[in-house]
Amino acid sequence: MKRHSEEYFGEQRDYWWNRDFLELMAKRWRLDNIGLVLDVGCGIGHWGQLLASILPKHSKVIGVDRESDWVDKAQVRAKNLGLDKRYSYKKGDAQNLPFKDNHFDLVTCQTVLMHVKDPKAVLKEMLRVLKPKGLLMVAEPNNLASAMVKSNVDAKWPIQIILDTVKFQLICDKGKQALGEGSNSVGDFVPGYFSELGLEQIQVYISDKAWPLYPPYKSKEQQVILKQSLEWLERDFWIWDKEDTKRFFMAGDGTEKEFKEFWSRAMKYNKIYKQAYKQKNFSSGGGGMTYLVSGRKP
Ligand SMILES: C[S@@+](CC[C@H](N)C(=O)[O-])C[C@H]1O[C@@H](n2cnc3c(N)ncnc32)[C@H](O)[C@@H]1O
Incomplete structure (x- = not known):
């Protein structure tokens, strides 16, 4: 059986972000005093591991995914990248995270809300495990x-x-949503959910990455x-x-x-x-639209 998002975990996923853009975002998010991070719906680890270069060296990252295969692969990938002392992975459901309240300094996800039935409920659960004044930060697209x-x-x-x-x-x-499998353009709605959930200092950016x-x-x-x-x-x-x-x-x-x-x-x-x-006769600017939405827990 096909595993979740399998088609999209190829080598091209290593080219999703411009590193210098993420460095700029790290300044805007003031990541310098982050200690413990949760990467929700981590897949095989791309997003959380990419953040390694902009997170403080002492920080620790835990990834959860409901697919146990992905959790195992994420751990191997972390080892291959020399990150295994800082990164650990476990199986878990985004709607019922296996962590206590007020635990993490940063809770994040990339292209996960676009696959869930109730993205606001998942955000609420992410917020539960976030410390007061902690940073909630998500990367979600408008794929249309x-x-x-x-x-x-x-x-x-x-x-x-x-x-x-x-x-x-x-x-x-519309059908994907009716089946409870999320919306590929959920990014448009995330700032509104952040506001409804009472987050403070909401910031909304768009990735500057193109794939020409x-x-x-x-x-x-x-x-x-x-x-x-x-x-x-x-x-x-x-x-x-x-x-x-x-x-x-x-x-x-x-x-x-x-x-x-x-x-x-x-x-x-x-x-x-x-x-x-x-025939080497194709050219395109290859634009895309991925939002980065962040906010602080009151
Ligand atoms: C498109 S992938 C993104 C993976 C990773 N965040 C990245 O950007 O490389 C979506 C991931 O969300 C996971 N996922 C979907 N629904 C989930 C849920 N309810 N709880 C935990 N993980 C979930 C899938 O198993 C899959 O690994």
């Missing part, structure tokens, strides 16, 4: 924004194609992105695999007929993109 990012290949395609893609994505997102591709795709980063994109384009894959996409689309009140039409068109476009990649 990416649907409007164009490339040289699709620049002159009819407007209706873009609108259909956006509509399809909106229907899938332009021939001859020379950098290591472009090579990694290209390889991953080609791997997805080689098979029945869109944002999700065919089975999940259909599940979300139907739950969002789409019809079987619409799904079939959309999917066969999407796979046709995939072939066009694939050809352009292979």
